[in-house]
Amino acid sequence: MNTQTLEYIIAIAEEKSISRAADRLLVSQPAISRQLKRIEERLGTKLFLRERGEMILTDAGKIYVNGARSVQSVYEHALEEIRKLEQSGKRRITFIYNNALLPDFSVDILPGFRKLHPNTQISTIDGNASVAKDYLSNGLADLALIATREASHSMLEFMPLRDEELMLALPCSHPAIPAFEKNGVDLTLLQDEPFILNQQNSYFRSLESEILSRCPFTPDILCEIRDLNASSNMVANEKGIAFLPRSVYADADGCRLFSLPEPVIFHVVIAYAKGIVLTGPIRDLIMLLLKNAPQ
Template identity: 40%
Template sequence: MNTKLLECIITVSQERSQSRAAAKLNISQSALSQQIKKVESDIGTALFYKEKNELFLTDAGKIYINGAQGALNIYKNALRDIQKVRTRKNKEITFVYTKGLLKDLAGVLTEFRKMHPDIYINTLYGTAASAKDYLSNGIADFAITATSDLSNTLLGYIPLRTTELQLALPYGHPMINRFRKEGVCFECLAEDIFILPPNETLSRQLSSRIFQQNRFIPRSIREVSEIESAIELMISGNGICFVPKFHEARDRYIAFSLVPGANYHIVIAYMKSKIFSPALKDLLMILMKTYDSYTDESVRR
């Protein structure tokens, strides 16, 4: 929308003189005259007529002015609403996190609130896949999530820690002693039910990679959405599963590292085009400090 052009026509109608309107608009009279002629040429009729050295609106001019004033009002209201959104957005930080990857959320929020009491933190829960959607669509400022690959065209990563997915067996499983001595043999698990997360999760992708690397196809799969549910099923003798190395309930099962290792990274993810505000930088520093204090046993997925 050429708001300057609309303002020129409106000002001429108010001043009833091109010279006075040009002075008020701080442009030359010839430039203003060209603007008027351009509009009249575009609509195919005159906007003004001259009487006693003053300019008055034609019928077409009156219609044009009414439309121009309405359009300008809509435009100004839109700018005002956008400014309100920008102001509100500057007072809010939204981040998404994968369940279990941030243990002391309350502590993080409390420390941040001491530094920035006027800024609201909005948290969302999502998988690694949904976190990317939140970021790319501008819903979230950053995400605490997991990835197996630190290279991405659109996303930048701040690594928090590197860990691994391990095979978990319930106490009493017949392969425990053998695996302790010789390492994991997937062919020995041909009769077991594998309890796996949904396809869109990073854990499922890593599980599929583990099977491919070991040239193994599970005969039976049971899918559950939560790692806690998978562990409960495993402990009760309803299958085996993969668990993060840092899961805190490790006294309830036996876990084995895999060769090759199923490593992945816990990261702060953000759009590479993202501009970090001072408050956002402070929040990221708090999160990094929090992760520095974690041990493999203290972080829960």
């Protein structure tokens, strides 16, 4: 992960100028220009347009900068936690997971772990599968709980926890519910509905894109949200429709969940880097995750 490149792009966006970004970061203007060119060539799209002498973000640029800021925030949090660890003298496990996939971690798992290992701290990072794979592969995290369709990974070990289904979520008052209960989901009946989707480059967004690619219409995207809990609340409050994991949300949350015509099944796995030696605390954390997995 090249956080310096992310810093370059964020600086250009904030300064609206390559030269001012270079002055701010104390680097040469050609160095920043080269990095920007490499990224745009790799993505196959422009991140900035020049208007009236200023660098203005394109739609793709806005998505990239928002993602860059999220990654930078997670990275800075990790560094801060490392500094705290060095000061405390305690051992630490860095664990990445999406809170929506493990909502009861602090209640069902963390207290049991503390009893077993009172001198080992667990530093948690709320991150998606992309962040988790990057951190694990680069030695910045010890363990992660991620959603995936892959049975294996070239650099990571996967330990199956449970299977999940991504389902269509409607407000309980939605008029299409009787038809869907009788005949199953027909997404063409929702072509005028606002969709609440996950952020670009997330695993769940890739599943959503796959679902929507089979629709004969272009969805009206109300917003893109990283937090599945926020998506659920928006659906319950009749702001739009979304796709949510089966085991996380029930009808009592104000949402009705329906299987899609072609069910979208994915795996929730415990992941760690291949070749590492699992310490006693990490093995015990894995055992607690397996013991408390939803049936």
